Amino acid sequence: MKYVLVTGGVVSGLGKGVTASSIGVVLKACGLRVTSIKIDPYLNTDAGTMSPFEHGEVFVLDDGGEVDLDLGNYERFLDVTLTRDNNITTGKIYQSVLEKERKGDYLGKTVQVVPHVTDAIRNWIETVSVIPVDGKEGPADVCVIELGGTVGDIESMPFIEALRQLFFSVGQDNFCLIHVSLIPVLGVVGEQKTKPTQHSVRELRALGLTPHFLACRSAEPLLESTKLKLSQFCHVADGNILNIHDVPNIWHIPLLLRNQNAHDAILKHLNLRSVATPPELQEWTKRAETFDNLENSVRIAMVGKYVGLPDSYLSVVKALLHACIARSLKPSVDWIAASDLEDESSESTPEAHTAAWRTLREASCVLVPGGFGDRGVRGMLLAAKYARENNVPYLGICLGMQIAVIEFARSVLGLQRANSTEFDADTQNPVVIFMPEGSKTHMGSTMRLGSRRTLLQTPDCITAKLYHNSEYVDERHRHRYEVNPEVVGILEEAGLRFVGKDESGKRMEILENPSHPFYVGVQFHPEFKSRPGRPSALFLGLILAATGQLEAYLTKQQNGSL
Ligand code: GLN
Numbered sequence: 001m002k003y004v005l006v007t008g009g010v011v012s013g014l015g016k017g018v019t020a021s022s023i024g025v026v027l028k029a030c031g032l033r034v035t036s037i038k039i040d041p042y043l044n045t046d047a048g049t050m051s052p053f054e055h056g057e058v059f060v061l062d063d064g065g066e067v068d069l070d071l072g073n074y075e076r077f078l079d080v081t082l083t084r085d086n087n088i089t090t091g092k093i094y095q096s097v098l099e100k101e102r103k104g105d106y107l108g109k110t111v112q113v114v115p116h117v118t119d120a121i122r123n124w125i126e127t128v129s130v131i132p133v134d135g136k137e138g139p140a141d142v143c144v145i146e147l148g149g150t151v152g153d154i155e156s157m158p159f160i161e162a163l164r165q166l167f168f169s170v171g172q173d174n175f176c177l178i179h180v181s182l183i184p185v186l187g188v189v190g191e192q193k194t195k196p197t198q199h200s201v202r203e204l205r206a207l208g209l210t211p212h213f214l215a216c217r218s219a220e221p222l223l224e225s226t227k228l229k230l231s232q233f234c235h236v237a238d239g240n241i242l243n244i245h246d247v248p249n250i251w252h253i254p255l256l257l258r259n260q261n262a263h264d265a266i267l268k269h270l271n272l273r274s275v276a277t278p279p280e281l282q283e284w285t286k287r288a289e290t291f292d293n294l295e296n297s298v299r300i301a302m303v304g305k306y307v308g309l310p311d312s313y314l315s316v317v318k319a320l321l322h323a324c325i326a327r328s329l330k331p332s333v334d335w336i337a338a339s340d341l342e343d344e345s346s347e348s349t350p351e352a353h354t355a356a357w358r359t360l361r362e363a364s365c366v367l368v369p370g371g372f373g374d375r376g377v378r379g380m381l382l383a384a385k386y387a388r389e390n391n392v393p394y395l396g397i398c399l400g401m402q403i404a405v406i407e408f409a410r411s412v413l414g415l416q417r418a419n420s421t422e423f424d425a426d427t428q429n430p431v432v433i434f435m436p437e438g439s440k441t442h443m444g445s446t447m448r449l450g451s452r453r454t455l456l457q458t459p460d461c462i463t464a465k466l467y468h469n470s471e472y473v474d475e476r477h478r479h480r481y482e483v484n485p486e487v488v489g490i491l492e493e494a495g496l497r498f499v500g501k502d503e504s505g506k507r508m509e510i511l512e513n514p515s516h517p518f519y520v521g522v523q524f525h526p527e528f529k530s531r532p533g534r535p536s537a538l539f540l541g542l543i544l545a546a547t548g549q550l551e552a553y554l555t556k557q558q559n560g561s562l
Helices: 016-029 070-078 090-103 113-129 154-170 195-206 224-234 252-259 262-269 282-292 310-326 350-362 377-389 399-411 462-466 485-493 537-546 550-558
Strands: 002-008 034-040 087-089 142-147 175-182 213-218 241-245 297-304 330-337 365-368 394-397 430-434 448-456 472-479 481-483 497-501 508-512 519-522
Touching (some): 016 070, 016 252, 113 142, 113 154, 175 195, 175 262, 195 213, 282 310, 310 330, 330 350, 365 377, 377 399, 394 537, 448 508, 519 537, 537 550
Parallel strands (some): 034 087, 034 142, 213 241
Antiparallel strands (some): 430 481, 508 519
């Protein structure tokens, strides 16, 4: 196994994840099999209990792992399926060490950070790196390890030490360290400043790790003189100073690396030149360039709770992007804070209320993504009602599907008090209820999580056609509440159709409203499996419907002429 470690210095938010996954893309383009590990030095065991307001979206894996959103980047960029163990946290490591200690596995020894915690980290990395993630058998050739945080953080120290030991044991040929840093430009002179990078490399070296490559983030391309200075002061060969300057979209980054021959230098370092091919990045190039030149856009109203931080819905945004690109459209996402649509906001914040409704009316389609808690729910119900009554294409994901059910029960069935027991535990008309697969009392990891099968109930529905007439789909879930099986009958009599159910037939997975051009709710999260070049069927459906192309597309597809 060859390891490529990516660390970060100077400031956080440098795009270390995108840099690391782009390195993976370039190596994969050279014919190598690539896997990845993300290390998050925080104490949480996983991202499951972390607020999207603070940390961005919680990404969900096939195996139900609730992980850092960077793993989503790896899955999308490398087209792999990762496991929960590909995300290491301090919490997980300590949990495993403490379990061993309780079992008496340390044979009476004093249990210490070095060597016990560092050994646990090394073992974890060595074990997980060989799990195949690309559908093929046997371990990958290269494992890209991204160390979260910034070098020098107290909580990353045990990881740095473990990685230093790993480097020492596997040797120079099998380990390559790429340090991502920032080159700011200051003052009127506009000089590219190398000092922060020098300091952070010094910090890394003091901890026993010397970077072989620098990946320098900058606004403009680095000057030759800046590179030279970095090389001299940071002890890195000048051919190994990579520059990631600002680009129009992130798909350019693998191309930027390839243009600087980063792949060749890394392959040389890892002694892999003889097995690699020249990088094949035609599709990437096409996609990156197509995106830059898109002229027409489609307006999508995203009505959610966490709209202040777009990373909260990162995979939804990416899935919209994949679907739009497939139709040569630029996505124009209009964020609407659901609470701004509510009646009360017309009194408390009238301007925001007016603006939110204007945005909703101007959009070509409405998307209500997943969410937890009752904030903004009334606004989401209004958005769902508006879309249903005005034939505006609607896609409700997870909470968005539950919203569609509550709205329909209230408006069409006349059950004014219909609600989810998540928002009103004592509602007289519980149309959405708690249906756990696991414990009712513990919050962490008790949800219905990960890949579950949905059986399509009929080929005669939009969803089945969009999914290419498959009889089933496997999509990822993250929820506790579900449509109450007891109200399915009356909802269907009134016109809703549950066209996708789980294998037991008790859990409603997909709803459609046949009297509407595109009104679809799904209990799962199709965004997590969308890939560039392979957009999610439902997002594609939404975009097709928003641009009046759905019927023609489905007809073509049914005729086999697509
Ligand atoms: N809060 C809802 C539930 O737990 C929806 C979850 C979600 O949208 N991810 O079922």
